[in-house]
Amino acid sequence: MTEEEKLIALKAMVGGSDSDEVLSTYLKLAGRKIINRAYPYDSSVTEVPAQYDTLQCEIAAYMLNKRGAEGQTSHSENGISRSYENADIPSSMLKVVTPHVGVIK
Numbered sequence: 001m002t003e004e005e006k007l008i009a010l011k012a013m014v015g016g017s018d019s020d021e022v023l024s025t026y027l028k029l030a031g032r033k034i035i036n037r038a039y040p041y042d043s044s045v046t047e048v049p050a051q052y053d054t055l056q057c058e059i060a061a062y063m064l065n066k067r068g069a070e071g072q073t074s075h076s077e078n079g080i081s082r083s084y085e086n087a088d089i090p091s092s093m094l095k096v097v098t099p100h101v102g103v104i105k
Helices: 003-014 020-038 050-065
Strands: 075-077 080-082
Touching: 003 020, 003 050, 020 050
Parallel strands: none
Antiparallel strands: 075 080
8 A cells, every 4th residue: 555545544543634744644543553563673664564554544543533532441421422442552462463573683
């Protein structure tokens, strides 16, 4: 998936009210989360592996939808209740990312 295709997918997931610059920033943040999980000891990796393209869009959408309530652990108002697994990306979203290992050079 190209960066443009990811941007189009993210727009479809969250609606079109944010600028492309904001959406691209969230895609980059989501990509870093995936890369840090997949390659915890290799800072040279900069590209999200292709098998995680959809996950990158899903994480970016999650972060966008959570804006304004980032650290919320519980909230109830007018019959709507919210609580978050943690203040970051839920481990349930990142559990599909397989960490890679390498040899010490």
